[in-house]
Amino acid sequence: MNSQYITKATIDDGVSYQINHPKFSARITELGGQLISFTPQGKADVLWLSDSCPLDGSKPIRGGAPICWPWFGPASGLYAGEPQHGYARSVNWKLEHFEESEHAVELVLSPQLPKTLADSLGLSLKMRYVFTDNVEIELITKNTSTTPQKLSQAIHTYFAVDNIDDSQIIGLDEISYIDKLSHDRKTKQNGPVIINKHTDRIYLTAQDKVSLLNSNRKLDIVGEGHDSVVIWNPWQQNAKNMTDFDDLGYKKMVCVEMANTQGLVLEVNSCHSLKQKITLVSL
Numbered sequence: 001m002n003s004q005y006i007t008k009a010t011i012d013d014g015v016s017y018q019i020n021h022p023k024f025s026a027r028i029t030e031l032g033g034q035l036i037s038f039t040p041q042g043k044a045d046v047l048w049l050s051d052s053c054p055l056d057g058s059k060p061i062r063g064g065a066p067i068c069w070p071w072f073g074p075a076s077g078l079y080a081g082e083p084q085h086g087y088a089r090s091v092n093w094k095l096e097h098f099e100e101s102e103h104a105v106e107l108v109l110s111p112q113l114p115k116t117l118a119d120s121l122g123l124s125l126k127m128r129y130v131f132t133d134n135v136e137i138e139l140i141t142k143n144t145s146t147t148p149q150k151l152s153q154a155i156h157t158y159f160a161v162d163n164i165d166d167s168q169i170i171g172l173d174e175i176s177y178i179d180k181l182s183h184d185r186k187t188k189q190n191g192p193v194i195i196n197k198h199t200d201r202i203y204l205t206a207q208d209k210v211s212l213l214n215s216n217r218k219l220d221i222v223g224e225g226h227d228s229v230v231i232w233n234p235w236q237q238n239a240k241n242m243t244d245f246d247d248l249g250y251k252k253m254v255c256v257e258m259a260n261t262q263g264l265v266l267e268v269n270s271c272h273s274l275k276q277k278i279t280l281v282s283l
């Protein structure tokens with residue numbers, strides 16, 4: 001392709017866009033249009049990727065920033081029985097457009113959903129990545145049908161940490177969350193979020209910024225257009241039970257997801273933008 005920084009290549013049996021830029025390097029897979037690596041120049045990768053997960057398209061990629069769309073969690077209603085977290089992470093995405101300069105690289109991709117499926121959903125989706133020494137991921141959904149459409153979604157980012165025992169998430173103090181592991185009981189957060197067991201929580205907030213601190217770095221995670229922040233770590237036994245999750249991977253990651261889980265409705269012809277911006281702030 002005619003780019004100074006982007007190359008398209010087959011790596012590990014899957015097609016990826018590799019971006020090598022003076023300010024960062026990044027990799028986006030065709031499967032899921034998924035960012036699986038983002039490394040600001042001279043720093044360690046901000047994202048976690050399971051070594052046990054194939055990248056050949058046989059299953060969604062476990063790591064990086066998968067997209068849950070047009071629903072988050074198990075499918076229900078008309079779509080009962082369809083894949084958990086929707087279709088976006090299981091189809092190939094097409095690179096529609098890119099722009100690049102010595103300061104930044106921007107890419108726009110769209111999922112290649114079968115036409116009958118896209119028509120029945122009544123929604124279209126585009127993703128925009130803007131990279132500099134930070135990365136902004138934007139999901140833009142449009143209602144292409146003639147009736148209002150309900151939607152849920154998440155940017156399901158797996159963040160790398162040196163050691164989960166030394167990590168904490170700040171910015172969610174006093175916020176109510178649904179504990180999915182406790183019959184959806186509503187609880188209020190008290191202080192920073194510490195992960196020391198299986199954790200699966202939906203914080204009911206449009207709070208714009210949370211930070212992930214671990215031994216040697218701080219990441220600011222800024223959202224826009226969300227109504228929830230989801231925190232997930234499968235912990236030891238569940239990691240073992242998942243064939244695509246490294247047994248000890250739970251010590252090296254935590255998912256912090258900007259999401260809409262509370263019944264977002266898109267009016268006819270209108271668009272919704274969900275963003276997650278990730279900035280590495282070294283301590």
Ligand SMILES: O=P(O)(O)OC[C@H]1O[C@@H](O)[C@H](O)[C@@H](O)[C@@H]1O
Pocket residue numbers: 084085156180200201230232257
């Ligand atoms: O295994 P999956 O489908 O990628 O989902 C992983 C997790 O994703 C989280 O966002 C959900 O809250 C969890 O309930 C779920 O287990």
